Amino acid sequence: MSEMKKELIQTLQLNQEDLFEQLDASPEGYTSNRAEEKLEEFGPNVIKPQKKKNPLIGFVNVLINPFNLVLMVVIVITFITDILLTQEKDYLTISILAIIIIISTLISFIQDERSSAASEKLLNMVSNTTAALRDGQFIEIPIDDLVLGDVVRLSAGDIIPADMRVISAKDLFISQATLTGESQPIEKFVKFDESQMDADSDYTNLCLMGTNVVSGTARAVVIRTGSDTYLGQMNRSLKNSKRPNSFESSISTVSRLLMKLMLIMLPAIFIINWVFKANPIESFVFALTVAVGLTPEMLPVVLSSGLARGAINMSKHQTIVKSQSSISSFGEMDVLCTDKTGTITQDDIILERYMDTTGEDDMRVLRHAYLNSYFQSGLKNLIDLAIIERATSYNMDDLVNYYTIVDEIPFDFARRRMSVILEDSNDKKQLITKGAVEEIMKLCSHIDRDGKVFPLDDETREEAMDVYMQHNNDGLRMIAVAQKNELPTDHEFGVEDEKDLVLIGFIGFLDPPKESAKPTIESLNRHGVDVVVITGDSLGVAKKVCSKVGIDTEVTYMGKDIEEMSDEQLQSVVESCHLFAKISPVQKQRIVEAFQANNHTVGFLGDGINDALALKQADVGISVDTAVDIAKESADIILLKKDLTVLEKGIMEGRKTIVNMIKYLEMAVSGNVGNMISVIVASVFLPFLPLLPVHILVQNLLSDLAQTGIPFDNCDDSDLDKPRKLESERLVHFMSVFGPLSSVFDIMCFIVLWYVLGVNTAEQATLFQTFWFTFGILSQALIIFVIRAKKPFSFKNKPASILVGVSTLAVIITLIFVLTPLAKSIELQILSLNHLTYVLGIVGLYLITTAIVKKFVWTPLD
DSSP states (O other), rough: HHOOOHHHHHHHHHHHHHHHHHHHHOOOOOOOHHHHHHHHHHSSOOOOOOOOOOHHHHHHHHHHOOHHHHHHHHHHHHIIIIIIIIIOOOOOHHHHHHHHHHHHHHHHHEEEEEEEEHHHHHTTSSOSSSEEEEEEEEEEEEEGGGGGOOOEEEEETOOSSSEEEEEEEEEEEEEEEEOOEEEEEOOOOOOOOOOOOOGGGOOTTEETTOOEEEEEEEEEEEEOOOGGHHHHHHHHHSSSOOOOOOHHHHHHHEEEEHHHHHHHHHHHHHHHHHHOOOOHHHHHHHHHHHHHTTTOOOOOOHHHHHHHHHHHHHTTTTEEEEEEHHHHHHHHHHHEEEEEETTTTTTEEEEEEEEEEEOOOOHHHHHHHHHHHHOOSSOOHHHHHHHHHHHHHHOGGGGGGEEEEEEEEEEEETTTTTEEEEEEETTOEEEEEEEEEEHHHHEEEEEEETTEEEEHHHHHHHHHHHHHHHHHHHHEEEEEEEEOOOSSSSSOOOOGGGEEEEEEEEEEEOOOOOHHHHHHHHHHHHHHEEHHHHHEOOHHHHHHHHHHTTTTOSSSSEEEHHHHHOHHHHHHTTTTTEEEOOOOHHHHHHHHHHHHHTTTEEEEEESGGHHHHHHHHSSSEETTTTOOOOHHHHOOOESSSOOOOHHHHHHHHHHHHHHHHHHHHHHHHHHHHHHHHHHHHHHHHOOSSSSHHHHHHHEEEEEHHTTTTGOOOOOGGGGGGGGOOOHHHHHHHHHHHHHHHHHHHHHHHHIIIIIOOOOOGGGGHHHHHHHHHHHHHHHHHHHHHHHHHSTTSSSSSSSOHHHHHHHHHHHHHHHHOOOOSGGGTOOOOOOHHHHHHHHHHHHHHHHHHHHHIIIIIIHHHO
């Protein structure tokens, strides 16, 4: 238990005299002068808003990331090669790269600026004034002026202006839905009940800032203000930025790797070419160009288009993406934390059981409950509607024709019951009462057993309560039904008539699971996503629902258990638990953090203010379009329907997106690294440059063009069976296998050219360069169809038409360059059909070898 928690409990347990002494206050309130002194000492009762960041500093922070740094280095190199060291100035490459950096930075900056919006929403939850005891009388003061020890008057409709301890109360009921998500009001008392210590919101004499008074009156003393309140603690957590997702982290790792390779290869290529070519300027320009070639410049464009494509497809499945970077986390997600109500359940009430006091089904109990619900004149709530629906299914509609309403005693939160007085066709009156079991039991003097009435003594009372507790623990919301026949005539009925009742039985309600919940949860489990229920509801109710939908309830924990755990203990616990009940907002956040500490990618589905912290903490915050504003601001994904089925479809789209991103990175990085190895080898053994700078830039452009269709590609079913992550280590391994493999066939080109075709003099350099230029692009454009699927050239998983289209376009443009007079425009020569045949032969051999290596070497390693 935290020190803050211990101090709170101690404060709530103090007798009132010691409480006011601790606060240096008085039950008679402060004088105006004393209140001013306190205000100056402790500061205003304000939750400090997040400091506004300088937008320029925020933009710079977003701009300086590893991949942008790589592109900036490329811009500098391109500036040297295309502008400083040449007479024909070419600004096109620099302009494209600058635009890529600016667009990607602006997207990230805008998303970062949204992070404070949820915090600002939270600050608007509290009213402007409150009634405080000053100078011997209650006066309305701004809530900002409340100080520790202020005595405040509360009544129906008031919003609690600070964390307060109740010092006097009459039928005080507080709605804590803003903090717990539970709509049922909670009664607060003067006395602290040590048995109710599951969460701060359960403390019987504590009213929390931001909750509101439903009914009753009270006096309370302020014990925490501003940022020290429970709401203030939530606000502090909401200010924290999300942790970078693993996809972003892996991209950063890859970017740093490319930067290191660039720094190693640039001087290596320069020195080798200078030594063997004896032309330092030409060697330096060539080395700079090769370094540019190492960078997949189109990465931001490909990533953005892939994520945009994923967002569009997800929108077709009623899933709206607010933050595109969250799509990758969606695909990586292996733990889904969700509330119970409305997600797993129908967010509706059905009457599950109607029973006598021994627990046996009894239609008499249903009939009495039906008459009570039907004849009450007030707005019928969900419980009344459920009773009427169930009774109607048993054709009890005609029953009401035998009765007329004489009077009623309406429901209120203090009594937690309502009564109707009916008269039948024989002029016999009857009072029927239904309500909270504890309240009804207090009013009963007799009990009905098998149609006979017996005094309600301690033994029968205990037996009846055992029946109630058994079903309550099984997850049913229980209500008692009682009646009495001996009623006065010509009498105005009131609360005082609700006594000496006969207990006839109980009715039990359940928010039933959705029909789709169980198969969807099973499907999510098959696809590697563990579903964990985190609810503010009682353990019994939650276990009942979870057991019906196949969620393991063997190991469960409650909020009071979590409170006692260290972070390390909680990290151990979460791995075996799929149900947490009576959980507070801060505890929800801790549970999410514990999963993340265990290297899980966590999604959290919630729609209340009480979910905002966990939504912000999660790798993927998921809310619904009907959620409160704070929840929607904190979320990354918005569902148009609160249903796990919708979520499952979104997860599959997320996985498709990340699988295609991984494909692109594997092919782009391994291909570029292979080219660099080939360039170094060629620089050592060739008396001329293997490619000119212009060849490398055009080759990069056409290779990137061929790969821009990858984000739109189809995926193997096996790729979607489990969460997918971009792992930098795997990418390095892939690069280590397929980069050198491509270099082997580059070197094969050199051997064929030098020894078979006799292209081995400086005068034949242009032919050599044309041959290798053509091989490089054709191999890069076609290798995609070997790498993209588990089985090369798979007919089951056909490539997307857009991928085929852009790859074909890259091949056609290449052939136009090398088979027509356009070759001279980029310092190449026309390639003969004989030479083209050799190129195609080596390309074909490369594709076949890659398919073999992938099946027999890479797949076992992977």
